[in-house]
Amino acid sequence: MKKAAGVSGHRPATVPVAGQPASDVVGADLPTRERVTQLLLEQGATTAAQLGSALGLSPAAIRRHLDAMLADGDVVAREQTVRGHRGRGRPAKVFVLTDAGRVRCGTHHYDNMATAALRWIARNGGSEAVEAFAAEQVSALEARCRSAMEDAGDDPLARAEALAGALTAEGYAANASTIASGGQLCQHHCPVAHVAAEFPQLCEAETEVISRLVGTHVQRLATIAHGDGVCTTHIPAQPGRAQSGKTVTTVRTDR
Incomplete structure (x- = not known):
């Protein structure tokens, strides 16, 4: 099967930095589920075979992670859109991050925003205002x-x-x-x-x-x-x- 452009050949990295492309943080030291999420975030709709190939996982191993993410509502499975002539058999399924899955990717972004908001409250209203907010x-x-x-x-x-x-x-x-x-x-x-x-x-x-x-x-x-x-x-x-x-x-x- 021809690999989707950009799915393979990721450069492993251990410490992501601000502004670094998602493909640069898909390293072998990251938890597998996080690596799957990063790939889906960057690539969009991706097949299990493409994910497994990019991460060096067997079909059974990648399926276990995808099944868990499906059960948690982090991804959904859809039939792959095929343009032009379609061969025999059913189209392969592709996996896409749900809104909930995307929110998990931005946890620290929202945390930083919440911290900034509380700093503003403390600066303008004092500690009592922070206590009332809490x-x-x-x-x-x-x-x-x-x-x-x-x-x-x-x-x-x-x-x-x-x-x-x-x-x-x-x-x-x-x-x-x-x-x-x-x-x-x-x-x-x-x-x-x-x-x-x-x-x-x-x-x-x-x-x-x-x-x-x-x-x-x-x-x-x-x-x-x-x-x-x-x-x-x-x-x-x-x-x-x-x-x-x-x-x-x-x-x-x-x-």
Whole structure:
């Protein structure tokens, strides 16, 4: 099969730089799925055979990655458009990035824009304006999680388990566990980690939401934004109902 122009012969590179063509960052050291995404972003509609040839992958290997991307909604498969006389058999399928797949390619672009917007808010409105913005941003998340936790009961640890499920549905990859001193809520993914690294008000607003939803005082022990591997929130074992007002304690692990 004749290879589409530009699909093969990519120069491997390990460190992409601003303005560098997508073909220059399709290096063997990048995760395979990211390399597939970069090729589709640059080439547009591409067959599995062309992708496999460009990346040096067997048909079975490239098919596994494409199947996973199809299941996640990052690509769609279409019949290849054939101009002129078409030979026997069905046209080959081509794969195209969806809007969701393209958004993933521009994650840091949007992060940088969000960071710039928060810097503008801080410069013109001060820290209180940033706190108000952060609180408003997590209010919708709180409402959705509260709705998902309607049948969780009043026990803080049971509510933490229900909250973990709700947060997982929101993309946080969360889980809850019982430990000797109470409970622990872990979030293995943070959608705003890049921005929260500069504006911890986002983490603080999220912690307040966790406290209100669980119904008791909580302690944030670690955050991805701060460089920790997991956002970890401790839920102390204590009698009584939730405290009034702000019930957030942030404990830094580097001190």
